[in-house]
Amino acid sequence: MEGARWPYGSWRRGQRELAEAVAETVRDGGLLVVNAPTGFGKTAAVAYGLVEGGAERVLWVVRTVNEIDPVVRELKAMGARFTFLFSARRSCPLLRPGEGEGLTGEEFWANCRLARLRGACPFYSNLRSVGPGEVWEYVMGHYSIHATRLAADLARHLGVCPFFALRGLLDESRFVVATYPYLFRRDIFEGVMDPYSYEDFVVVVDEAHSLMWAHTLLESRITLADVEAAVAEVRAHEPGATAAIEALEALRSSLSRWRPGRDPVEVDKSSLEAVLGQAEVIVDLAESIHERKMAEALASGSASVSVRSPTYRVASWISLAREEWAFIFAQREGDRVYYTATPVDPAVVAREPLERARAAVLMSGTIPSSGFVEELLGVGRERRVFDAEIHVGAQAPRSSVFTVVATDVTTRYSERSGRMYSRIAEYIAAAARAAPGAKLVVYPSYEVLEAVVERLPVTLDVLVEGRGTRLEEARSRVIENPELVINAVAGGKLVEGVEFSDHEGRNLLHTVIVVGIPYPQPDALTRRHLAELSKRLGGRKARFYAYDVSATVKVRQALGRARRSPGDRAFYLLLDRRYIRRRIRDLLRLPFDELVSSPGELEALAPTIRGLLAPAQEAGAG
Numbered sequence: 220m221e222g223a224r225w226p227y228g229s230w231r232r233g234q235r236e237l238a239e240a241v242a243e244t245v246r247d248g249g250l251l252v253v254n255a256p257t258g259f260g261k262t263a264a265v266a267y268g269l270v271e272g273g274a275e276r277v278l279w280v281v282r283t284v285n286e287i288d289p290v291v292r293e294l295k296a297m298g299a300r301f302t303f304l305f306s307a308r309r310s311c312p313l314l315r316p317g318e319g320e321g322l323t324g325e326e327f328w329a330n331c332r333l334a335r336l337r338g339a340c341p342f343y344s345n346l347r348s349v350g351p352g353e354v355w356e357y358v359m360g361h362y363s364i365h366a367t368r369l370a371a372d373l374a375r376h377l378g379v380c381p382f383f384a385l386r387g388l389l390d391e392s393r394f395v396v397a398t399y400p401y402l403f404r405r406d407i408f409e410g411v412m413d414p415y416s417y418e419d420f421v422v423v424v425d426e427a428h429s430l431m432w433a434h435t436l437l438e439s440r441i442t443l444a445d446v447e448a449a450v451a452e453v454r455a456h457e458p459g460a461t462a463a464i465e466a467l468e469a470l471r472s473s474l475s476r477w478r479p480g481r482d483p484v485e486v487d488k489s490s491l492e493a494v495l496g497q498a499e500v501i502v503d504l505a506e507s508i509h510e511r512k513m514a515e516a517l518a519s520g521s522a523s524v525s526v527r528s529p530t531y532r533v534a535s536w537i538s539l540a541r542e543e544w545a546f547i548f549a550q551r552e553g554d555r556v557y558y559t560a561t562p563v564d565p566a567v568v569a570r571e572p573l574e575r576a577r578a579a580v581l582m583s584g585t586i587p588s589s590g591f592v593e594e595l596l597g598v599g600r601e602r603r604v605f606d607a608e609i610h611v612g613a614q615a616p617r618s619s620v621f622t623v624v625a626t627d628v629t630t631r632y633s634e635r636s637g638r639m640y641s642r643i644a645e646y647i648a649a650a651a652r653a654a655p656g657a658k659l660v661v662y663p664s665y666e667v668l669e670a671v672v673e674r675l676p677v678t679l680d681v682l683v684e685g686r687g688t689r690l691e692e693a694r695s696r697v698i699e700n701p702e703l704v705i706n707a708v709a710g711g712k713l714v715e716g717v718e719f720s721d722h723e724g725r726n727l728l729h730t731v732i733v734v735g736i737p738y739p740q741p742d743a744l745t746r747r748h749l750a751e752l753s754k755r756l757g758g759r760k761a762r763f764y765a766y767d768v769s770a771t772v773k774v775r776q777a778l779g780r781a782r783r784s785p786g787d788r789a790f791y792l793l794l795d796r797r798y799i800r801r802r803i804r805d806l807l808r809l810p811f812d813e814l815v816s817s818p819g820e821l822e823a824l825a826p827t828i829r830g831l832l833a834p835a836q837e838a839g840a841g
Contacts, residue, residue, distance in 0.1 A: 225267055226296035233611035234264040240605045241268025245421055245578045250600050252427075252592060253582035255607035258784035261582050263293045265423060270299065270393070274421040274578070277394045278412075280402045281425040282715070284309070285690075287366040290396045290425070295364065302358070302388035303366055304397040304411065307331065310367070310381040312342050312374035322527065325535045329506070330526055333513040342380040349377050351391060354384045386411065395420075399429075403436050403568050417575035424573075426715075427581035428772045430596055431764070433565035437545075441536045442557040446471045448529035456508045463504050466497035467533065474549075477556050482742040483548035486558065488540070495541040498534075505534035536560055546747055563748040566597030566755070573598045585775040587768045587806070594756055595764050608808075620782075621831050622791040622809055623824065627816045629795045630667055630735025640667075642818075643734055644674035646794055649818040651679055651704055653825035654730040654790050655832055657697050658704045661714055661777040663737040671734060672706050679704050684713050694719060697727050709737035709773040718783055726783045729832050732792040736803070737773045738766050771806040778809070790828050792821070 237253065241264070244251040255261050269277050281287055284305045294301045308314070308327040313334065322330070334340045357377060361369050370381035377384070389395060389412070400407045402422060412420075424430065450467045453460055473491060477484070488495065509528040516526050540547055540560035544567045548559045562568065573579050573596065581592065592598050628642050647660055662668040672683055682688075682696050684707040697703050697719045705728075707713035719728040739745045745765065752761035774793075781789035797803060799814070815821050 224298050225263075226293075226298075227263070231260045233607050234260050236610055237261065237264040237605055237607075238268035238271060240603065241265050241580055242272030244580060244603065245269060245272030245274045247601075248578050250573065250579040250581070250592065250598065250602040252586055252602060252604045253580060254584070254586040254605070255582070256584045257779055257782060258787075259584075259607055262290055262425075263297075265580055265582060266290075266293050266297060266299065266394070269421060269423070269580075270297075272578075275393065276415070276420050277423060278402055278420040278576075279394055279396045279423040279425065280399050281396070282399055282429050284366055284398060286425060287396050287398070288364050290394075291366065292364045294394055294396070295359070299394055300355075300388075300392045301394035301396060302385045302392045304382070304385055304395065304401055305366060305370075306398070307382035310370040310374075312371075312380065313340050323532050323535060326509070326526070326528060326531055329509050329528075329531060330513060333510060333517070337514075337517055339517050340380065342374055342378060343383060345378045346380065346383055346387065349379050349384070351387045353377070354379070355388055355391070358385075358388075389415075399436060402572050403433060405571070408572070417572050418577055420576055421578045421580070422572065422576040423580045423582065426583055428583045428585045428587060428776070429715075430565055430569050430581070431587070431591070431769055431772060433568040433596070434562040436568055437539065438559060438561040439536045439539045440557045440559050441474075441533055442555050443471070443474045444555070445529050445532055445536075446474055449533040452508060452528065452530045453504060456511065457504055460500075460504055463497060463501050466494040466501065469493040470533070470537075474556060474558060477549040478551075480551060482740060483550040483559065483744045485743040485747055486547040486549050488547055491540070491547065494537060498537045498541050501530070501537055502534045505530040548744055563744070564751045564755070565595060570597040574600055584779055585772050587764075587772055591764065591768070594760065595752075595768075597755065617810070619786075619788045619831075620791065620809075621789070621813075621828060622793065622811050623813045623815055623821060624793045624796075624798045624811050625816070625821070626796040626799065626814050629797060630663055631795075631797070632741070635667075635670075637670075640670040641674050643671050643794055644676075645818040646792070646821060647671070647704070647732055647734075648676050648679065649821045650730065650732055650790075650792050651702070653822055653828050655829060656701055656730060657719065657728045658702075658730045658732060659713075659719075659728055659777070659780055660704060660706045660732045660734060661709050661737075661774075662706065663709055663735045664740065665708055667735060668706055668708060675704075681706055684708060684711055688713065701727065709733075709777060714773075714777050714780065719780065720783070726781070726787055729781050729788055730790045730792070731778050731781045732794065733774055733777055735795045736770050736797055738770045767802055767806060771803060775807060788831055790832060 240251055253261060253265065279290055281290065287303050287305065291301065291303060308322060308324065335343050338344060357373065358369065361372065363369055373379055373381045373384050401411060402408060446467060450464065450471055453464055453467060470491065505528060509526065509531045512526045512528060539545055544562045545560045546563055550557060550559060592602055625646055628639060628646065651658055662671065672681065675681060680700050680702060681704045682693060690712060693705060693713055698721055705713060720726055749761055749765045752765060778791055781787065813824060
């Protein structure tokens with residue numbers, strides 16, 4: 220394997236120490252928890268340390284496809300051999316635009332498998348004449364470091380399936396950069412990484428604070444419409460499958476009786492025993508029906524190989540729901556009623572791969588504590604901690620951040636009212652007048668967001684996050700209007716991992732306003748999550764992680780949008796009196812500069828806020 224090449228002229232403060240800690244962890248086969256802010260240079264230092272420590276095979280996982288790019292950029296600069304993997308469905312060149320939408324992962328792979336077996340995918344067939352060496356040269360010589368663009372160009376210019384072409388580089392690559400499911404979904408890991416096992420990899424988990432919610436990686440949903448379609452499909456294709464039809468009818472009847480509100484309601488699994496007990500029969504039936512429909516589609520000569528099978532979808536849900544660790548919840552979304560099957564303990568998903576890996580590095584700028592690996596994730600292996608602030612000191616001067624807490628407002632459930640929402644809106648308007656530049660306002664839920672936004676002055680130019688909001692749309696709006704007020708939900712797509720920067724990479728966002736504290740909804744899902752954690756951790760510690768830690772991690776992620784490099788300056792406004800509680804302050808690791816009790820008191824601080832942010836605005840204008 221190749222050696223490491225540090226691609227920069229010098230080391231930033233703390234990078235060399237981090238690289239040495241990573242190398243030692245690899246040699247010892249331990250687990251390293253890295254807590255360092257954005258702009259520290261974690262990615263380069265960790266990659267260098269992995270090679271120096273002798274890691275022969277690394278699986279580096281990130282939350283989203285966009286987060287593959289910065290890792291690939293550093294690996295290219297170091298001259299390391301790598302490949303990357305993300306959703307095969309998303310990169311499939313055989314599917315026409317829109318065809319993959321609505322397909323489950325299981326449906327896609329069933330389609331893909333049959334198309335390959337029957338020789339109906341020319342992109343897969345072309346891999347016989349385009350070897351790994353040619354693919355590797357194309358990847359390394361490509362002008363772009365964007366994973367999605369590079370994958371599309373593999374199909375366009377080499378005529379090969381992007382997923383299998385990149386998968387074909389696995390044996391010769393030191394680094395495999397992939398999205399979370401390739402590590403934390405055992406079925407995906409085993410299906411893609413074979414013949415390698417967890418023990419063959421040193422694993423790196425980027426944005427590791429997200430593992431607090433690792434259990435959602437196994438979440439699966441079905442709607443009443445899915446079950447009704449499955450019943451009709453089985454009746455049409457397998458009318459003699461009486462037991463399966465009766466089981467699906469029981470599931471349909473169960474779903475149709477629910478009239479839940481927006482909050483989830485837990486479903487007693489014993490009430491679904493009729494269908495859960497028929498899991499194997501329904502799975503076999505679904506595969507048979509799907510293969511028959513696929514064969515018919517291929518025989519028709521159609522260019523499309525996208526076949527939807529509601530029975531296949533429902534069968535996959537049943538297989539998950541019958542697991543001992545899975546719980547079922549009924550919920551309504553618009554006019555649709557659906558059942559969600561999910562684990563509620565993150566250790567179910569995270570423990571095995573992190574314990575079995577040759578070594579592990581968990582990195583983030585908002586790791587809640589070193590203890591969360593052992594306590595919340597249930598990982599018992601020896602660990603060490605590298606905390607940048609403790610090891611090398613603060614990366615930016617204290618004077619570069621100004622934090623204000625409003626003590627006369629709250630989003631506590633018992634105090635929510637139209638009057639309270641109007642008061643919060645007044646604070647946001649006052650902050651918009653006091654702070655130059657774009658503002659990010661983060662809410663604990665869509666309910667609070669909607670209630671406050673409708674009370675904001677019409678003179679403010681606002682962007683409101685919705686289900687269809689795209690990151691590029693938000694970035695473009697900020698560039699077009701430097702005073703834009705972005706309204707988003709904690710933990711959502713406009714808060715986690717996104718950068719609001721101009722075409723030269725300069726940060727355009729220096730003000731973050733957090734409305735309330737994003738505690739989880741007090742619903743059946745939260746109660747079950749708390750109950751299952753309490754079995755392992757006890758009630759007090761379970762509440763600490765489920766409420767205080769999860770909420771403050773989301774707040775720290777939101778605040779981090781304004782600090783993307785050590786030279787950035789930031790104004791933070793925290794709109795909830797509960798922030799002054801000692802345990803919340805300790806978890807945020809953030810000194811408070813001013814406490815205010817009216818929007819007028821906030822506006823009186825405008826000269827201080829403008830003086831702080833003026834250099835950042837001038838840099839952006841330049």
